[in-house]
Amino acid sequence: MIEGNRRTELESGLRIVTEALPALRSVAVGFWVGTGSRDEADELSGASHFLEHLLFKGTERRSAVEIAEAVESVGGDMNAFTAHELTTYYVRVPDDRLALALEILSDIVWTPAFRQDEVDSERQVILEEIRMRDDAPEDLVHELFGSAIFPEHPIGRDVIGTPDTINAMGPAEIGGFHAEHYHPSNVVVAAAGNLEHDEVVALVEAGLVHSGGSRPARARWEGGPAPRSVAVLERDTEQAHVVLGMRAIGREDPDRYALTVLNQVLGGGMSSRLFQEVRERRGLAYSVYSYRSAYEETGALAVAAGTAPERLDELLDTLEAEVARLTAERRITDRELVAAKGHLTGSLALSLESSNARMHRLGRSELTLGEVLSLDDLVAEVTRVEAADITRVVDRVLGVPERTLAVVGPVDAATFGRDRQARGETGDAVGDVTL
Numbered sequence: 001m002i003e004g005n006r007r008t009e010l011e012s013g014l015r016i017v018t019e020a021l022p023a024l025r026s027v028a029v030g031f032w033v034g035t036g037s038r039d040e041a042d043e044l045s046g047a048s049h050f051l052e053h054l055l056f057k058g059t060e061r062r063s064a065v066e067i068a069e070a071v072e073s074v075g076g077d078m079n080a081f082t083a084h085e086l087t088t089y090y091v092r093v094p095d096d097r098l099a100l101a102l103e104i105l106s107d108i109v110w111t112p113a114f115r116q117d118e119v120d121s122e123r124q125v126i127l128e129e130i131r132m133r134d135d136a137p138e139d140l141v142h143e144l145f146g147s148a149i150f151p152e153h154p155i156g157r158d159v160i161g162t163p164d165t166i167n168a169m170g171p172a173e174i175g176g177f178h179a180e181h182y183h184p185s186n187v188v189v190a191a192a193g194n195l196e197h198d199e200v201v202a203l204v205e206a207g208l209v210h211s212g213g214s215r216p217a218r219a220r221w222e223g224g225p226a227p228r229s230v231a232v233l234e235r236d237t238e239q240a241h242v243v244l245g246m247r248a249i250g251r252e253d254p255d256r257y258a259l260t261v262l263n264q265v266l267g268g269g270m271s272s273r274l275f276q277e278v279r280e281r282r283g284l285a286y287s288v289y290s291y292r293s294a295y296e297e298t299g300a301l302a303v304a305a306g307t308a309p310e311r312l313d314e315l316l317d318t319l320e321a322e323v324a325r326l327t328a329e330r331r332i333t334d335r336e337l338v339a340a341k342g343h344l345t346g347s348l349a350l351s352l353e354s355s356n357a358r359m360h361r362l363g364r365s366e367l368t369l370g371e372v373l374s375l376d377d378l379v380a381e382v383t384r385v386e387a388a389d390i391t392r393v394v395d396r397v398l399g400v401p402e403r404t405l406a407v408v409g410p411v412d413a414a415t416f417g418r419d420r421q422a423r424g425e426t427g428d429a430v431g432d433v434t435l
Contacts, residue, residue, distance in 0.1 A: 005019045013184050015188045015189070016191075017363070017366045019362055021194060024194050026095055027193030027194060029092075030190045033182060033186060038154040039218055045154075045158075045161045046158075048087050049126070054174060057118040058118055078090070084155055085296060089108065119171050126160065130162075140233065142304070145300075146158070155295055181215045185213065227247060230405050241306040247400070248293075260382070261390065263292050264340040264344060265340050266303065284307050303319050330395065349375065
């Protein structure tokens, strides 16, 4: 058994990365495709997600039931997800079923059937998924925020698509999108568990039915239109949900580790500034947190919370005050810096105690960064963050005057937008919009 990480690139450009974990009795395998919702034309919005669903509906050799039974009958589990810049299909099985996992994944990724009845059936499933999202304001507010901070660009679009685009797509459109983007050079196969690298390579090669091609060049983000300052979606809900944020840095930016530390201090846990001020001291929200999104060339840093409509102004004042205080001070305390780095390095180690987690780290890193840093390397990068790095990233991200505020709840869009602009916000308010 060969222990540790190994990497092989086939002549077709397909990359295979593995991590041998001999102490386990499972293997997790994933096909990571470098195409997501930002790679779709406007009329094909949601195609990547639609395709993700359809690949489990059947292939030239297997029905949907046969695919599910093959995995579940050996105790395995199978899933997938779509993001703005990638789509992933993965299976976890007992280690002696590695060949089965790779055979199933190769079959669904390379030779989906796209039968008309299955497309029509899954279309209804996705439409129900959209309705479910629309009934969840705590999810909807993030989609509204994305469309406002990255307007008129695929990065700002919802991954799931719209009812109009989903209804308009048939087997020809979805099959064409698959043929255009699902090439070996656009795929990383990641595997972790009790395995041998050479066996994984041989099994992947055996299941490969394409030998060439490459996905179309991705449209670059060149700054785009200015972010909208206020976006409001009126909903008759018990709470008003808000996201306040600004554009940030891309996923390969050297300051990404410092921003991760800053995010942890701002709203990354129960000891964070936001949690302590918004929930513990003021009792304004049950859930309050911050997060960062990172894309190829850009990103976002945002804070989110939900509260009773009559307390919305107090919540927003508190969120804005915490962001403004951090911007003005341009620093965090030494205690906060040490605690944030300790949390990040410790939780990173704890998060990698399964074959599935290890596989996800391998696949995402290889696909998006072109390399897989060791746990020690990642810990070293976080540990190296110093006070001067925090000051620099505060100036780069929080120091930019543009802010975007998204609100979903029982709020009058026109009145709220005017009030926010009167308080110094810039840009146009967005009324009740359809996502």
